[in-house]
Amino acid sequence: MSAKSAEMFRPRRRSRTLAGPLFAAACLLATLTGVVVLAVLVLAVVAAALSGVEGGPDVAGAARELYDLLARLISNRQSSDPARAGFRVGIVSSLWLLALTAAIGIPLGVGAGVFLEEYMPDGRLRRLVQTNIANLAGVPSVVYGILGLAVFARGFGYPGLALGPTLLAGALTLSLLILPTIVITTQESLRTVPPSLRQAALALGATRWQVVSGHVLPSALPGILTGMILGLSRAVGETAPLLMVGAAGSLLRAPGGPFDRYTAMPVEIYNYAKEPGQAFQPVTAGGILILVALLLSMNAVAIVIRNRYGRR
Amino acid sequence: MSSPQKPPNPPPPGDDPWRGQSRASAVAEVAAPSILALCGLVTVLTTLGILVVLAAQSVQFFLKAEIGLGEFLFGTVLKPEATPPKFGILPLIWGTFLVAFGASCIALPIGLLSAIYLSEYAPRAVRAALKPTLELLAGVPTIVYGYLALLMVTPALKALLEPMGLRVDQFNALSACIVVGVMIVPLVSSLSEDVLSAVPQGLREAAYGLGATKFEVSTRVVLPAGLSGVAASFILAISRAVGETMAVVLAAGTMARFTLNPLTSVETMTTYIIQVIGGEASYGTAKYLSLFAVGLTLFAITLGLNVLSSLVLRRYREVYQ
Numbered sequence: 001m002s003a004k005s006a007e008m009f010r011p012r013r014r015s016r017t018l019a020g021p022l023f024a025a026a027c028l029l030a031t032l033t034g035v036v037v038l039a040v041l042v043l044a045v046v047a048a049a050l051s052g053v054e055g056g057p058d059v060a061g062a063a064r065e066l067y068d069l070l071a072r073l074i075s076n077r078q079s080s081d082p083a084r085a086g087f088r089v090g091i092v093s094s095l096w097l098l099a100l101t102a103a104i105g106i107p108l109g110v111g112a113g114v115f116l117e118e119y120m121p122d123g124r125l126r127r128l129v130q131t132n133i134a135n136l137a138g139v140p141s142v143v144y145g146i147l148g149l150a151v152f153a154r155g156f157g158y159p160g161l162a163l164g165p166t167l168l169a170g171a172l173t174l175s176l177l178i179l180p181t182i183v184i185t186t187q188e189s190l191r192t193v194p195p196s197l198r199q200a201a202l203a204l205g206a207t208r209w210q211v212v213s214g215h216v217l218p219s220a221l222p223g224i225l226t227g228m229i230l231g232l233s234r235a236v237g238e239t240a241p242l243l244m245v246g247a248a249g250s251l252l253r254a255p256g257g258p259f260d261r262y263t264a265m266p267v268e269i270y271n272y273a274k275e276p277g278q279a280f281q282p283v284t285a286g287g288i289l290i291l292v293a294l295l296l297s298m299n300a301v302a303i304v305i306r307n308r309y310g311r312r
Numbered sequence: 313m314s315s316p317q318k319p320p321n322p323p324p325p326g327d328d329p330w331r332g333q334s335r336a337s338a339v340a341e342v343a344a345p346s347i348l349a350l351c352g353l354v355t356v357l358t359t360l361g362i363l364v365v366l367a368a369q370s371v372q373f374f375l376k377a378e379i380g381l382g383e384f385l386f387g388t389v390l391k392p393e394a395t396p397p398k399f400g401i402l403p404l405i406w407g408t409f410l411v412a413f414g415a416s417c418i419a420l421p422i423g424l425l426s427a428i429y430l431s432e433y434a435p436r437a438v439r440a441a442l443k444p445t446l447e448l449l450a451g452v453p454t455i456v457y458g459y460l461a462l463l464m465v466t467p468a469l470k471a472l473l474e475p476m477g478l479r480v481d482q483f484n485a486l487s488a489c490i491v492v493g494v495m496i497v498p499l500v501s502s503l504s505e506d507v508l509s510a511v512p513q514g515l516r517e518a519a520y521g522l523g524a525t526k527f528e529v530s531t532r533v534v535l536p537a538g539l540s541g542v543a544a545s546f547i548l549a550i551s552r553a554v555g556e557t558m559a560v561v562l563a564a565g566t567m568a569r570f571t572l573n574p575l576t577s578v579e580t581m582t583t584y585i586i587q588v589i590g591g592e593a594s595y596g597t598a599k600y601l602s603l604f605a606v607g608l609t610l611f612a613i614t615l616g617l618n619v620l621s622s623l624v625l626r627r628y629r630e631v632y633q
Contacts, residue, residue, distance in 0.1 A: 016525055016527070016528070017525070019525075019527050020525050020526055020527035023527045023530070023531070024429075024433050024526070024527070026425055027425045027426065027428050027429035027432075027433055028429055028433070029425075030421070030422045030423075030424075030425035030426040030429065031425070031426035031429045031430060031434070031442060031446075031501075033422055033426070033494075033497065034426065034442075034445060034446045034449050034497060034498060034501070035442070035445055037449065037494055037497075038445065038448070038449055038452075040464075041452070041456070041460060044460065044463055044464050045456075045459075045460075045463070048463055107351070108351045108354050109351075110351075111347065111348045111350075111351030111352070112348070112351040112352040112354065112355050114348050115345070115348035115349050115351060115352040116352055119345050119348060119349070120349075120352070129352065129355065129356060131622075132355060132356060132359050133355050134618075134622065135359070135615060135618055135619070136355065136358060136359060138548070138551055138552075138555075138614060138615070138617075138618035139362065139555075139611065139614065139615070140554075140555025140556070140557065140582065140610060140611075140614055141555070141557065142555070142557045142582050142585055142586070142607070142610070143362060143366075143555070143607055143610065143611050143614075144362075145585075146362075146365065146366065146585070146603070146604060146607045147358070147361055147362050147365055149589075150365040150369060150604075151361055151365060154595075176354075176358050179354065179355060179358065180355070183355060207337065207341050208341065208345075209337075209340050209341050209344045209345075210337070212344075213344070230451075233451055234451075236453075237451075237452075237453025237454070237455070238453070239453070239454070239455045239557075239558045240454075240557035240558055240561075240582070240586060243586055243589060243590065244585070244586075244589055249590075266453060266455045266558075269455055269459070270455055270458075270558065270561075270562070273455075273458070273459050273462060273562055274562075281463075284459060285459075285463070288455075288456055288459055291453065291455075291456070292452060292453075292456055295451050295452070295453060296448055296451060296452070298451070299447070299448050299450075299451035300444075300448060303444045303447055303448065307444070
């Protein structure tokens with residue numbers, strides 16, 4: 001045996017047994033950063049929300065202060081006075097956007113997913129559409145904003161087609177933004193429906209549409225629902241595309257219909273966050289808390305639905 | 313949609329289950345696929361719309377600003393307000409990649425290690441608790457990360473580095489790198505973990521049989537086997553960092569320049585777009601139109617990275633029977 005291969009077969013047990021646990025610890029630490037970040041985020045934002053409050057480390061008092069702050073933020077409109085500023089118009093706008101985006105984006109996305117998975121014959125065209133959707137999912141949100149600006153808000157430059165800075169233009173932009181998410185999750189959950197279900201229904205004489213609408217869609221519903229909620233929560237949290245499509249920085253009257261001017265919760269947060277100095281810190285932090293609470297609960301519902309009903 | 317049990321028009325004398333298709337369901341049979349196909353068409357039209365809008369408006373920009381493509385792509389000065397205005401995109405590309413590079417330095421190792429932990433080390437119960445938490449993190453909107461940069465990261469950097477004699481700007485690239493890096497960790501870890509978990513169990517068992525330790529199995533057997541997927545997830549994460557907007561707007565500021573110093577402000581392509589749209593530039597001016605040209609460049613870069621990612625995944629995938 002040459003010297004080189006003898007070197008290769010030396011057990012080096014010491015370093016090998018040492019490296020293992022060290023590496024495992026590093027991996028565990030890396031995984032925990034996610035949890036730590038989430039905790040730090042919430043704590044820091046709560047602390048910032050209470051930064052204006054005088055008083056000792058009294059948990060019950062702090063909770064009451066926080067509750068008062070959030071209640072005030074929900075009921076007040078925008079203001080240049082930090083003590084009276086709030087997010088009412090932004091919250092109403094965001095709820096409008098949520099409803100309109102759900103009404104436009106979800107039927108489009110689910111429809112496209114069903115068509116691709118159940119109707120479109122396999123072939124070059126289908127692969128092309130599929131690749132296109134995968135790429136759309138990676139397009140930065142600000143680019144969707146540019147698209148919405150040129151197409152919906154400005155109508156390609158034709159005043160007759162232009163929607164202007166209205167709720168509908170924002171909702172259409174967000175619908176296109178969440179379209180890939182919904183299409184992809186719809187397709188994934190349709191793929192988990194066993195082919196035997198389709199075959200059984202077809203064998204009993206059901207037509208194709210009856211198979212899809214009566215049997216395949218209902219059994220794929222939990223997965224589709226997950227995709228819908230994830231898509232909508234993304235739409236509610238988006239800021240950049242709405243800034244492009246003309247969400248107003250400061251708006252004092254809540255929109256009452258799809259053709260009204262609008263703003264959005266994250267857009268208002270952005271505007272408060274840009275204010276120099278510490279005066280608006282509780283306002284901004286309180287707004288973040290409201291937004292994060294809403295989005296995390298939407299995501300949690302989606303994850304629970306998926307883990308309970310999906311992947312059988 | 314109507315089912316065959318509903319009474320058709322006109323109603324039949326009795327409820328006959330063998331009467332065949334009603335007219336309504338025959339209509340649905342033809343109408344449904346066409347309506348669904350239209351929905352599918354929207355996805356194609358979205359891509360076409362993006363391409364047409366960006367291309368057409370960029371051409372307008374080049375005509376309006378009277379500069380050539382070379383001057384735009386290789387110009388090193390970006391001063392839209394100067395006379396004559398200068399529209400060189402290189403400072404923006406520099407800023408973008410500075411932030412993306414810094415974010416990758418944080419996100420790629422952490423994401424990869426946490427993927428290895430989740431797929432190789434974590435007990436079933438820990439994994440079941442950790443995975444949803446990490447997925448939840450992906451739902452935090454980007455504006456929150458931007459605010460976190462202003463609220464915590466920049467003050468922390470100031471407290472840490474200014475006693476050492478380093479000047480830290482209120483808006484700086486480093487804090488953008490940190491928050492964007494933290495933001496894309498879940499993307500790296502969940503995509504990589506999917507690939508590592510898919511490596512066949514037999515490979516691990518063969519390595520254990522030859523006397524390898526768990527560390528050796530993880531790093532020399534499982535990781536190489538899933539390398540294409542890990543690389544693809546890295547590229548995708550970089551693409552996400554390049555396209556990230558709100559976190560960078562709030563953290564990095566809007567100073568278009570070449571700098572290697574991450575403690576000063578830089579401007580990325582996305583922040584330039586937001587700055588132009590939020591500024592006073594009116595529709596049709598060269599400055600306003602320049603956002604489309606910058607948008608086209610951004611779109612091309614992210615699309616290129618995404619395509620590269622899927623090519624890597626497909627071409628270098630190890631196939632196991």
